[in-house]
Each structure stands twice: as C-alpha cells, then as structure tokens.
Amino acid sequence: xxxxxxxxxxxxxxxxxxxxxxxxxxxxxxxxxxxxxxxxxxxxxxxxxxxxxxxxxxxxxxxxxxxxxxxxxxxxxxxxxxxxxxxxxxxxxxxxxxxxxxxxxxxxxxxxxxxxxxxxxxxxxx
Numbered sequence: 001x002x003x004x005x006x007x008x009x010x011x012x013x014x015x016x017x018x019x020x021x022x023x024x025x026x027x028x029x030x031x032x033x034x035x036x037x038x039x040x041x042x043x044x045x046x047x048x049x050x051x052x053x054x055x056x057x058x059x060x061x062x063x064x065x066x067x068x069x070x071x072x073x074x075x076x077x078x079x080x081x082x083x084x085x086x087x088x089x090x091x092x093x094x095x096x097x098x099x100x101x102x103x104x105x106x107x108x109x110x111x112x113x114x115x116x117x118x119x120x121x122x123x124x125x126x
Contacts, residue, residue: 001026001027002024002025002026002027002098002114002115003024003025003026003115004022004023004024004096004097004098004115004116004117005022005023005025005117005118006020006021006022006094006095006096006117006118006119006120007020007021007022007023007120008020008021008120009094009120009121009122010121010122010123011123011124011125012086012122012123012124012125013124013125014086014087014088014124014125014126015085015086016086016124017082017083017084017085017086018083018086018122019080019081019082019083020036020080020081020083020094020096020120020122021078021079021080021081022034022036022078022079022080022081022096022117023076023077023078024077024078024079024098024115025077030100030101032052032053032054032099032100032101032102033050033051033052033053033098033099033106033107033112033113034050034051034053034072034079034096034097034098034099035047035048035049035050035051035070035079035096035097035098035099035106035113036048036049036050036070036079036081036094036095036096036097037094037095037097037110038090038092038093038094038095038122039092039093039095039119040089040091040092041091041092043092045095045110046061047061047108047109048060048061048064048068048081048094049061049064049068049070049081050070050097050106050107050108051070051071051072051079052104052106053072053074056071056072057106058070059106059108061108063089064083064090067083067084067085067086068081068082068083068084069081069082069084070082079096081094083122086122086124087124088124088125088126089124090122090124091122091123091124092121092122093119093120093121093122094119094120094121094122095116095117095119096116096117097110097113097115097116097117098113098114098115099112099113099114099115100114
C-alpha cells in the first residue's frame with residue numbers, strides 16, 4: 001500500500017505564502033509523476049501542478065503560473081508546493097497525488113493518478 005501524507009495547510013492573508021509538503025511511504029512504486037490538485041468549496045477537484053520524478057520537469061495550471069512552485073526531494077520521497085502571492089480564490093482543499101508509470105507525459109486529470117493524500121485545507125482571507 002502507498003500512503004501520501006500532506007502537511008502545511010492553514011490560514012493566510014491575501015498576498016501571503018504557504019508551503020505544502022507531501023511525503024510518500026509504503027511499498028515501492030514507480031512514482032513517475034507527483035502532483036497537486038485542489039478542490040474549492042462546492043466545486044470540482046482541479047489540477048494545479050505536477051512534477052515528473054525522473055527529470056523534475058514541471059507543469060502548472062494557468063491560474064497559478066508565476067506564483068506556485070513544485071519541487072521534489074528524492075532522498076525524502078517528498079514533493080513540495082511553494083505558494084506565493086496567495087489570493088482568496090486559492091482557498092481550497094489541496095490534494096497530493098501520485099501516478100505509476102504509464103507514459104512520459106504528465107496527466108492533468110484525476111484519472112491519471114493512482115494514489116491520493118487525505119487533503120489539507122488552505123484558506124486565504126481577503
């Protein structure tokens with residue numbers, strides 16, 4: 001079994017920063033891609049960003065480009081999401097996700113991921 005455990009959520013004022021962490025543990029898996037999705041209240045869970053483990057190639061949703069940065073630490077089996085210049089519309093539950101190898105591409109849909117964390121709340125006040 002693979003476990004993904006997120007941490008680092010909280011309440012922050014608009015313009016502030018937060019860093020989320022997601023630690024992977026359990027059985028060994030290919031972990032070709034790890035990413036973050038978010039789900040605002042009453043809305044769908046949408047793609048935020050992802051990183052390809054082998055070469056650290058990254059991709060972002062347009063809404064977070066230039067403000068969010070994803071990174072990974074191989075030794076710690078951990079992926080991070082640095083969120084700067086936060087806006088009230090960034091308020092959501094943020095979910096970490098991991099995908100087994102399927103291809104060299106990076107999926108931006110939920111069905112492209114095999115494992116999910118429990119989610120961490122990020123609230124940005126205006």
